Ligand SMILES: NC(=O)c1ccc[n+]([C@@H]2O[C@H](COP(=O)([O-])OP(=O)(O)OC[C@H]3O[C@@H](n4cnc5c(N)ncnc54)[C@H](O)[C@@H]3O)[C@@H](O)[C@H]2O)c1
């Protein structure tokens with residue numbers, strides 16, 4: 454009788470997919486390594502996953518020594534259920550001719566929805582007014598005098614006195630009719646663009662690596678860098694970090710933007726020049742920002758951006774939802790099944 458292949462799993466796969474996989478191989482769920490549980494060291498991972506033909510990782514690290522050990526004990530398939538599998542040394546795998554399966558864009562919807570949230574928060578100063586209300590700065594004496602708030606019929610919005618907190622907190626602008634620059638029209642940039650279009654925004658997409666046809670098929674405008682910078686009311690950044698993008702968003706970009714423009718970054722801080730960014734926001738070269746990613750994480754509590762009133766900051770949360778594991782589980786199951794059935798695999802990490 455033919456021996457079944459052996460698979461070790463460090464992340465969750467959907468139940469139905471697992472049943473299908475189990476028709477081809479024996480599955481071991483690495484006890485300590487179940488996604489999100491325990492403090493897993495690389496040494497633990499190395500030992501628990503040793504001796505398997507198929508290794509499926511979640512967030513666990515696997516460096517040179519670990520991979521060499523697994524390869525010499527028969528590993529032929531490795532999958533990493535992450536959008537960017539930098540936790541695994543792909544050079545070792547390339548040398549051994551073992552493709553690395555991963556789950557690209559697994560959190561693209563999560564990031565895109567969050568990105569829209571950041572755009573709205575920045576446009577409408579949501580975080581300022583919410584924090585103000587928590588501190589008891591709601592309505593204030595003057596507002597209570599002017600407006601009979603419990604009786605909605607009598608509420609007249611404005612004019613607001615320049616000293617009133619609402620002038621600073623609450624008065625924002627609508628996304629409708631505004632231009633959104635999308636820098637990098639990949640998995641996430643595209644998801645942001647289609648959602649922003651539903652708000653009535655015009656999309657100016659800058660991505661020199663994509664054909665204009667592809668962008669325009671989504672009803673967006675493919676533009677050059679200068680056009681995006683000059684015309685956009687908001688610029689949403691979705692660039693990867695590669696040598697040519699490090700620090701690419703710098704004073705040259707800011708000097709070409711509208712002084713009211715808002716920069717949204719859920720990509721990576723490394724694509725923005727930190728010093729130029731802080732200066733542009735402090736001196737009003739640009740209007741504001743909403744950011745989820747930092748040059749050093751966790752972001753130091755005294756970072757100047759955290760206390761700027763024209764900046765919305767969140768702690769690298771855009772890609773996290775309770776649904777993301779489902780998406781990566783589906784994609785990773787497809788990869789495993791393709792390997793087991795000797796079919797072409799779809800998601801191979803090239804870098
Ligand atoms: N905040 C989070 O939680 C979170 C989660 C997931 C991904 N990310 C980050 O979001 C970013 C985008 O991810 P993605 O999955 O959409 O990547 P992607 O590779 O699908 O898309 C990137 C796009 O940028 C384009 N591009 C590359 N260099 C460019 C340049 N110089 N100018 C203009 N366009 C350029 C590429 O052609 C590609 O279309 C990445 O930096 C990723 O690490 C953040």
Ligand SMILES: O=C(O)[C@H](O)[C@H](O)COP(=O)(O)O
Pocket residue numbers: 534535536537538559560769770771772773
């Ligand atoms: O910023 C990101 O890329 C994600 O939020 C997270 O930090 C990593 O995503 P993953 O590569 O695990 O999909």
